[in-house]
Amino acid sequence: MYEFNYRRASSVFDAVSSSDQSGDASYLAGGMTLIPVLKFRLAAPSDVIDLADLGELKGIRTENGAVAIGAMTTHAEVAGSAEVRQAIPALADLAESIGDPQVRNRGTIGGSIANADPAADYPAAVVGLGATVHTNSRTIGADDFFTAMFETALEPGELVTAVSFPVPDRAAYMKFPNPASRYAIVGVMVSQSGDGVRVAVTGAGGRVFRVAEMEQALAANFVPEAVAGISVSAEGLNEDLHASPEYRAHLVTVMARRAVAAAG
Amino acid sequence: MDTGIGAAVTRKEDFRFLTGQGNYTDDIARPGQAHAVFVRSVVAHANLRAVNTEAASAMPGVVAVFTGDDLQGVGGVPCGFAPDGGPMNEPPRPVLAQGKVRFVGDMVAMVIAETAEQARDAAEAVDVDYDELPAVVSMEAAQAEGAPTIHDLDDNSCFSWGIGDAEATDAAFAKADHVTTLELVNNRKCPNAIEPRAAIGEYDPAHDSYTLYTTSQNPHVIRLLMGAFVLGIPEHKLRVVSPDVGGGFGSKIPHYPEEIAVTWAGKQVGRPVKWTAERTESFLSDTHGRDHITRVELACTSDGEFLGLRVHTQANMGAYLSTFGPLIPTYLYGTLLAGVYTTPAIRCEVDGVFTNTAPVDAERGAGRPEATFLLERVVETAARELGIDPVELRRRNFIASDAFPYQTPVIVQYDSGNYEQVLDRAAELADYAGFAQRREEAKSRGRLRGLGFAGYIEACGMAPSNIAGVIGARAGLFEAAQVRVHPTGSVSVYTGSHSHGQGHETTFAQVVSDRLGIPFENVDVVHGDTDQIPFGMGTYGSRSLAVGGSAICKALDKIIAKGKKIAAHALEAGESDIDFESGEFRVRGTDKSVGFGDIALSAYVPHNYPLEELEPGLDEGAFYDPTNFTFPAGCHICEVEVDPETGTTQIVNWNAVDDFGKIVNPMIVDGQVHGGIAHGVGQAMLENCAYDEDSGQLLSGSLTDYCIPRADDLPSFHIETTETPCPHNPLGVKGCGEAGAIAAPAALINAITDAIGVAHVDMPATPEKVWAALQSAQGE
């Protein structure tokens, strides 16, 4: 790891202004991605601003038909939240499928989505449930948030403060994990609400994406068979040791169908 | 509590491990130690135009930076085996690159600094100017006409070796009704002991002596190789300590260049020099295992009698020869191709090939998993092609239990075994008869269920030194032990068999306690320090109890013999009238006796003692050289369910029956089998060490890419043992450490191919490969 200046922010304002002053700072949330990245010397921030003391970024609230989750809420807290489990069981299931217990004890929703790993689970929840991302300065709609591999709509220094998930009528997440990393080779979040149907796919491409054809089919008839015959193009999908683009494309259909079945 | 031979005694070593008091190499902090980091090649094949260390040397905390130029007077890393003594191309392997790098991870420079992090900072500042050469990564590329050569040789060939009667084998094929042919890849593995390698080199100018702490399975072998062949340090000036070692699996057998570098540098900088690998570095620089491409043909009669077996294998040696690299795909492989069958004619040819990849050496099983995989795959496939039940086909070809000793057509002579008994019991355990019903039930849930067998035999207990010499080993393969009885009757046992998970401290103590009739608690086993232990060839090839344990037994015999002399004097009887039993020396036919502790005391306080005939003391050493290998055998049956939509395989049942001869501690034996199966399952389903074919970059260079089995990848196992004692060692033991790794890959691939109804799926049978195989089968 390269050496850096470490400080703990005392408020969101303090965090953002410290970041602005530094010009080359990284926020440290749970650290489950940032610390490994630093260990491999793949990043060299001059300053690391720890958000651990920001109580205002922690916690889960249900209000106005949405579940709002503070950015510093850990995956374990989401997975274990009776409130989440009751309102959006698919989200609790997804949180429980992230990493391992130790990662879930430290990793946070804000850190995960700000990192925008193409194989992370939370992007599927954000897009698949049509969430709204709150930052220190604005709100960003789910469909606008993830812009490319490891890239988001966040401006430099902009800090995610919370994510609010509208409660769907039904939803489910199905994940085909990478056997080694246990990130998603393909993860599909399917939801249906008054705003329509969403099918969001993580792991398969450079960033999370929606499958319009499946959404239309499910809007007409929300049954597993509706998506069984719909496949995404393999072109442009990810390729690694564990899965070819063609296999990923196939898994999108299988996982989507299973998610619809699980959503009931 | 029974603590004798055969008892499931809990382990002596566990207390320290469970309380965090193990002492692994990286736990050691020597006074004044500095930290080394190696600059490793980032390209697979290049001439080095320059290695500029100026900037690095000026970095904070840097003590020294060394390159190949600094080590020109130092010998290269030696190889310990040439098949049949040669001919073999054996290019030099410098400790730090001399003008050329040959794989990604090859060591270019060594940076020593006050802290490891400072050494890493400075290592980045070493400027290496690579003149890149085309890399030959696959064996196919390495053997292509006009391929770039990795060494100063005509081509990339290391050796061409053969075993068995080619003419007789051709004749067998000529009269065959049926020939089953398979093309198989035995995938490259990274052993991945959870403890990364580490080493500390230290020089003591007061005594002109060196100490190396290292994560080795065989410290004496390291002392011999490094002292005699590399650094020119005589044994009495070189101490090698392997403290607690966090797993080996073969990857901690070889002598590594890092060991040499820290030992040499410790003197240069006048401070202990410590290096600990990061996992990513382990992937690059630990020896890898397997990596064969094989064509196998089995000739049979129409009713399934095996007539002949023909095997041609290309074996990847990597860029350099590791210590036992050339042994693994030759004598630990071709000699096992009879398996448990009476195949009368066998011919195996192996080409060893250099490539721009990390050196390949032993990995749990070493050669024997490769042999078993091809044999049990071809047998299972023959059964399917001939329409004969796989159990029945095996039964028809088994070596009968009354045929031992059995001479195979590939040199080795099996000592004992009862393969039919093992198979029958395994089939019963696995409820083979009920399989068809389970398959139907699975089908109703949309799952494809399959069952696969693997019989196996392995040659363990390495090795008779005279045979080892004939086949090309450059060392003896005996083992040494010292049994030191202390004045009050407690015992320290010094063994050359290093323990890194196998539980020797417990098992060996059981043997000693049992033989001497003294409490288990009164015996301590010492291993891993060349200054304490007379000699040792180390731990590998399931040899510890069969060879190391036998050496201890031999020393115990001497202790008892001397004890009888002392007892005869004390009891005023003839030596030949003394019996030793349950810790008592007794005059036969009388009630006169004396306890072992009293005899020990009088050996050290020899007031009433036959001093004119007998030395005081009770401390005996022994060397044991086995007269033959041992031949454990067994049958593993794996049952899987495949999800046809995703290709995911779930192991639903694992049943195994193994014959390890006599068993000293069944709890430890079971644990060894479990661990072995996990390695085999890993190879067959999950693990794949992959290089980019063009660049030679390691694609599976971290645990996020390379998949070693987790708890939820495996089931609980049902295992049993049968017992045909080994007739030629004092304990009747055969060895158990590698069995699971040998049997599991074939059992699992046989099960998967049975489930999905295809001829073959290459390892690792990942979900995508299984799915693709199903797709193409459905397309046909």
Next chain:
Amino acid sequence: MTLMVTMTLNGESVSAEVEGRTLLVQLIRDHFRLTGTHVGCDTSQCGACVVHMNGQSVKSCTVLAVQADGAQVSTIESLAENGELHPMQQAFKDNHGLQCGFCTPGMVMSALDLVANNPDPSEAEIRDWLEGNLCRCTGYHNIVKSIAAGAQAMRS
């Protein structure tokens, strides 16, 4: 830049000066010389470094030492008392849940967090929980048995 870290380590208040980049596991091992916590990988996969921080299991190779300022940290060394093994440690010994011992401290610390969350875990739940702990020796069979037995011993 060095920073002062103060924490409660195995029940004792301790302080040390560290760099921002110092990992918790480095502080525990190199500074406080508690070497029972091990490092087996560099990608937060193997779990040999698992300790408890504020009552939860964490991978100390993926926590900065400065993040543990003010925290309660406990390591494998805290479990046995007066030479008496903790029931979970005893269960590992009784069930041969360890071989080389390298992954063991992390396994035990992870297992204790499981039992804190789920006092009576099934075999499947144990296997699932161990996603973050790799063992290369045991094939997990006896680790799973050990944790089930340890959980039972802790319940009674």
